[in-house]
Amino acid sequence: MKHLILGNGPAGVVAAETLRRAAPQDEIVLVGNEDSPPYSRMAIPYLLEENIDEKGTWLRKAPGHFEQLRIRELRGRAVALDTEKQRMLFFDGHFEDYDRLLIATGSHPVRPPIPGVDLPEVQTCWTLEDARAIAAHAKPGARVLQLGAGFIGCIIMEALAKRGVELTVVEMGDRMVPRMMTPKAGGMIKEWVENKGVKVVTSAGVNRIDCGAGSPLTVSLSTGAKIDCDLVIVAAGVAPNVAFLEGTGVHVAKGVLVDDHLETSVKGIYAAGDVAEAPDVFTGAHLVAAIQPNAADQARVAALNMAGRDNCLNGVLAINVLDTLGLISTSFGQWWGEAADKGGEGVEHVDEMRSRYLSLQFKDDVLIGATSIGLTEHVGALRGLIHGQVKLGKWKERLLETPLQFVDAYVATSQPMALAR
Numbered sequence: 023m024k025h026l027i028l029g030n031g032p033a034g035v036v037a038a039e040t041l042r043r044a045a046p047q048d049e050i051v052l053v054g055n056e057d058s059p060p061y062s063r064m065a066i067p068y069l070l071e072e073n074i075d076e077k078g079t080w081l082r083k084a085p086g087h088f089e090q091l092r093i094r095e096l097r098g099r100a101v102a103l104d105t106e107k108q109r110m111l112f113f114d115g116h117f118e119d120y121d122r123l124l125i126a127t128g129s130h131p132v133r134p135p136i137p138g139v140d141l142p143e144v145q146t147c148w149t150l151e152d153a154r155a156i157a158a159h160a161k162p163g164a165r166v167l168q169l170g171a172g173f174i175g176c177i178i179m180e181a182l183a184k185r186g187v188e189l190t191v192v193e194m195g196d197r198m199v200p201r202m203m204t205p206k207a208g209g210m211i212k213e214w215v216e217n218k219g220v221k222v223v224t225s226a227g228v229n230r231i232d233c234g235a236g237s238p239l240t241v242s243l244s245t246g247a248k249i250d251c252d253l254v255i256v257a258a259g260v261a262p263n264v265a266f267l268e269g270t271g272v273h274v275a276k277g278v279l280v281d282d283h284l285e286t287s288v289k290g291i292y293a294a295g296d297v298a299e300a301p302d303v304f305t306g307a308h309l310v311a312a313i314q315p316n317a318a319d320q321a322r323v324a325a326l327n328m329a330g331r332d333n334c335l336n337g338v339l340a341i342n343v344l345d346t347l348g349l350i351s352t353s354f355g356q357w358w359g360e361a362a363d364k365g366g367e368g369v370e371h372v373d374e375m376r377s378r379y380l381s382l383q384f385k386d387d388v389l390i391g392a393t394s395i396g397l398t399e400h401v402g403a404l405r406g407l408i409h410g411q412v413k414l415g416k417w418k419e420r421l422l423e424t425p426l427q428f429v430d431a432y433v434a435t436s437q438p439m440a441l442a443r
C-alpha cells in the first residue's frame with residue numbers, strides 16, 4: 023500500500039509518523055513545496071523576535087528522522103490530480119501514484135486587490151521566506167503598517183513591537199479580531215495595544231499603496247488619510263491550497279470537505295489541517311479550524327483511517343488563543359451566541375480596570391461558546407464545558423449571575439465524584 027501525503031507542515035508530518043506506526047510495511051511519501059525542512063509556521067513570531075533561529079522552527083530536529091522512519095521526502099508542487107488513475111502530477115512533469123492520498127496542503131495568505139499590493143516592500147507573514155524578508159525591512163525605528171488585525175495579525179504584532187518598529191494597524195472591521203471576539207473584547211484589545219504604543223485605525227480600508235516621495239511607501243486609507251511607511255505587512259485572510267483539485271470530484275467549499283473519518287467526497291482521498299473543512303462538534307456543519315493542534319488531531323485520525331483502522335474525529339471545536347502584546351484572549355465554539363428563539367442566552371462580565379473579560383453563551387443549559395480576556399489559568403475548564411457539551415442544569419442560572427464561577431461549574435458537572443466529596 024502506498025500513501026502519498028501532500029504537504030509537510032504539522033498535519034503532513036503527524037500523518038506520516040502515525041501511518042508508520044500503524045502500517046509498518048507500507049510505503050509513505052511526504053511532499054513539501056517550500057525550500058526548507060518541515061517547519062512550524064507558529065514559530066515564525068519567535069524567529070522574528072530572534073528568540074530562535076530557523077532551525078528552531080523545524081518540526082523534527084534529529085538528523086535523518088524521516089529516513090529512519092522510511093518516510094520518503096519529496097520536494098515538488100502538486101498541480102493536477104487524476105482520481106481515476108490514482109496519480110498526482112507535479113510541476114516538474116513527473117507523476118506520483120498512490121493507493122491512499124492525504125491532502126494536507128494548508129492555506130496561503132490572500133493579497134487583496136489593492137493597487138500597489140505587489141510592491142517589493144509589501145509582505146505577507148506566512149512562510150520562512152516571508153519572515154526573512156520582514157526581518158530585512160523591520161529594523162528598529164522602521165515605520166510598519168499592518169493591514170488586518172485578525173488572528174495572524176495579532177500574533178505577529180508582538181514580534182514586530184519587539185523588533186522596535188513604529189507600528190500602525192489598519193483594520194476594516196469596527197474592532198480588533200472582529201471574526202473571533204465580541205465587540206467589547208475587540209475594543210479592550212484595541213485599548214491595550216494602543217496603550218503599548220501601537221496606532222490602531224479601525225473601520226478603515228487601504229485604498230492604494232504607492233512608492234512614496236520621501237519614503238519607500240505611501241498608503242492611502244479609505245478615511246482619506248495618507249501614511250508614509252517603510253514596510254506593509256498584509257494579514258488580510260487566507261485561502262486553501264486546492265488549485266490542483268480543479269476538475270476532480272473532490273468537493274471544496276471554504277476548504278476540502280471531509281466526513282468525521284477525514285475522508286473527502288472521493289474514496290481513498292483524505293484531508294487534514296488548515297486545508298480541511300470538518301464537521302463541527304455542535305451542529306455537524308463544516309468548519310475550517312486553522313490552528314496547529316487541530317491540524318495534528320485531524321492528521322492522526324486521517325492517518326489511522328488510511329491505514330485501515332476505523333477512527334472517528336469527535337467534532338471540531340473552534341478555539342483561538344491569542345497573545346496580543348502580553349494580553350491573553352481566547353474564544354471558543356459559537357462565541358457569538360445563539361438566537362433567543364432557538365434557546366440562546368448569554369452573559370458578559372467586564373472588568374476594564376484589571377483588563378479582564380468573560381462572555382458565556384448558552385443554548386438551553388449547554389455552554390456553546392465563550393470569549394475571555396486575562397483569564398489565563400482556567401480556560402481549560404471553559405473548553406471542557408463547551409467541547410463536552412455538558413448539561414449544566416441549575417449551574418446555568420448560577421453562571422448567568424456570576425459567570426466567573428465557570429471553574430466550579432466544570433468541577434461540579436464534569437467530575438461528579440468531586441461534588442460528592
Ligand SMILES: Cc1cc2nc3c(=O)[nH]c(=O)nc-3n(C[C@H](O)[C@H](O)[C@H](O)COP(=O)(O)OP(=O)(O)OC[C@H]3O[C@@H](n4cnc5c(N)ncnc54)[C@H](O)[C@@H]3O)c2cc1C
Pocket residue numbers: 028029030031032033034053054055056062063064065066067098099100101126127128129147148149174177178263266294295296297312313314315317
Ligand atoms: C505567523 C503565524 C503564526 C501562527 N501562530 C499560531 C499559534 O500560535 N497557534 C496555532 O495553533 N496556530 C498558529 N498558526 C497557524 C498554524 O501554523 C497552522 O494552523 C498550521 O500550520 C496548519 O498546519 P497544516 O499542516 O495544515 O498546514 P501548513 O503548515 O500550512 O503546511 C502545508 C504544507 O503544504 C505545502 N503545500 C501547499 N501546497 C502544495 C502543493 N500544491 N504541493 C505540494 N505541497 C504543497 C506547503 O508548502 C506546506 O509545507 C500560525 C500561523 C502563522 C502563519
